[in-house]
Amino acid sequence: MRKTLLLLGFSISIFGILAFSKSYFTPIYFEIPKGFPKPIYNFKDNPLTEECFQLGRKLFYDPILSKDSTISCASCHLQQTGFTHVDHDLSHGIDGEIGTRNSLTLQNLAWSKTFMWDGGINHLDVQAIAPITSEVEMNENFENVINKLNQNQEYKDLFRKAFGTKKITGQLTLKAISQFVVSLTTSNSKYDKVIRKEEKFTDMEQKGYNLFKQNCASCHKEPLFSSNDFKNNGLQIDITLNDFGRMKITQNPKDSLLFKVPTLRNIEFTFPYMHDGRFKTLNEVIKHYNSGIQKSKTLSKELLIPLNLSDNQRIELVSFLKTLTDNEFLFNPKYSFPKK
């Protein structure tokens, strides 16, 4: 009788440990920075956990997602440059193939309604299959990616830890990647600290901020410095690309030459600029708004009158834009390549 009891107690405790180890996830609380709006991403459908975040981080940095294991998400989205592809006007992927657009930054995506320059993607969770399946990016079949992951013992263990399941599916893979990219919040630039009254702008930065509020903020809305809108910002069409932007998605001529209004956070390091990366410096960008606007039917009404900033004002504006640099974000080890 004693033996039976002992055995029973032992087996119950083993069962308890097993059950516990299987369903134990470490929840992460998604912090909404002071002054930021309510996130658009629905965290209830994909509750953040440390295990899943780390899995997503590993997937983000792993070239296993590409056909020949050469390209990872990070190939075109480098942390130190605001998670974009610096120095290339058009981003390149597998076999040196070149795409048709400049890669976007990955910042504050929890507040983004649509994704890509043309807004063709309607949910963060389905974003990753676009670069995975693009012939000039990772050129891989999504089903193959899932097969490769299912054959990989390390991933099997990580998925079990993250979701408690043995089988790796497309849904779980995409949710894991989302957990990493949705966590890339930048809210500790000098600008943020000034707004929180922790620091002060220099005179020049303050003048630049005033100019910004007058001339730029209607589209690049604070505190995200973007909006979920699409605008034609008067760029002359590049006839080597013939990219009509949003119209490709909606087939509506009213959307011709409209592109997403990108965030300006960390803009000091996210060069080159515009959807086709045509401008290398911030000075060129401001010159465009100053005097380079091409008029067309769909031109954003905010740009009908040129900026007409003086040389000094241009310098002031750039000095303000540089206060959007968030070094804590760009060098946060939490977001970097996962070392073992």
Added chain:
Amino acid sequence: MTKKIVLFILCFLFFKSAIAQKEKDSLCFRIKLKWKTENLELNKNYCSKNDTLQFSLLKFYVSGIEINYDDGSIYKEKNSYHLIDFEDDNSKIFTISKKENKSISKLVFNVGVDSLASVSGALSGDLDLQNGMYWAWQSGYINMKIEGKSNSCKTRKNAFQFHIGGYLEPDYAIRKININCNNKNQIDLVMDLSKLFEEINLSKKNSIMIPGKEALKIADLSTKIFTIE
């Protein structure tokens, strides 16, 4: 001891009735893919009035199944999304639980995936993106994928590809199908591709890969190709 036996018998009866109940309450769907009266085969030549063609891939969604009964009541299947894949026999047979053992008067279903699921991010099972029925560069499910080849197509490898989808107006390509029937426990749903390809001229139209007017034409045609055997 007798108590145990009685308990055992009671349990047995309970489970048996439960299983019997389940059998009674389930409605078996069989999807039959045909060319006119023959069963469709992949990579076999078929003739429409315009073209000689063969198929290499056929996948489509049946969703939002509603069973209308003789007495006017309606049963709607919950979370009703079924991906039918020609090459996967398991996908062509499925059962749905229904309310009662009444005669069915009408079957209603959609070809395609509704807009709510199309904006809900990464889903599981038949809606998992790994099934290859989702557009990457423009979010949205592909309702129907038909691929094959025909000498009428002046394309690479004489291929034709119809990827029909679109969940946003004005390119909403999901189509509702209503079919009268008087079956009870089994529905054999027939999809006759000849009816679709009689209306298509492959030398003129052989590739649709985006939502839009062309996709809507095929979606409209697809409402006429289903019957119940």
